[in-house]
Amino acid sequence: MIQSHKDHPEIWLRPSPKLPLEVLSTLVESRCITATPRLGARNGDHPKGYEPGQVATLRVLDDTGAEHLSRMVRIESIVIRPLQELTPGDLENTFPYKVWEEVRSDFSLFEKRQIDYSEQASIVEFSYL
Numbered sequence: 617m618i619q620s621h622k623d624h625p626e627i628w629l630r631p632s633p634k635l636p637l638e639v640l641s642t643l644v645e646s647r648c649i650t651a652t653p654r655l656g657a658r659n660g661d662h663p664k665g666y667e668p669g670q671v672a673t674l675r676v677l678d679d680t681g682a683e684h685l686s687r688m689v690r691i692e693s694i695v696i697r698p699l700q701e702l703t704p705g706d707l708e709n710t711f712p713y714k715v716w717e718e719v720r721s722d723f724s725l726f727e728k729r730q731i732d733y734s735e736q737a738s739i740v741e742f743s744y745l
Contacts, residue, residue: 621664624673625666625673625691626673626674627689629644629674629676630679631679634721635711635712641676641684641685644674644685645685649711651709651740651741652710652740653713653722653723653737655727655735656735658740659694659696666691668693668694670690671689671745672690672742673686674688674742687745688744689742689744690742690745691741692742694740694741697737698734699723699733699734700733700734701716702716707719716733720733
């Protein structure tokens with residue numbers, strides 16, 4: 617039986633031009649990344665949403681999509697707002713993002729389409745177990 621995201625939530629992190637795999641892995645291993653941006657309102661109503669208190673598997677994937685490392689995390693909070701309204705404070709624990717335009721650039725890369733500045737985005741904050 618295939619488990620759904622709701623049964624076993626996961627957070628996937630992938631390298632980007634701004635954050636190569638080696639750097640991303642080091643940041644996760646040292647527990648420096650404690651938040652990640654996600655496209656859409658990733659609360660409990662979303663099929664791939666999260667709820668505070670939920671335990672999830674954080675997976676770092678390489679450029680081919682293969683798992684490089686994984687860690688267990690607990691979802692602490694989810695901030696949802698239009699992409700253009702994300703503040704530097706919202707992004708401070710996401711590494712390497714400092715402003716919403718950088719998040720938009722990576723979303724466009726990962727989604728293979730232009731992301732509009734008004735689309736909903738979520739910052740999923742977590743702690744390591």
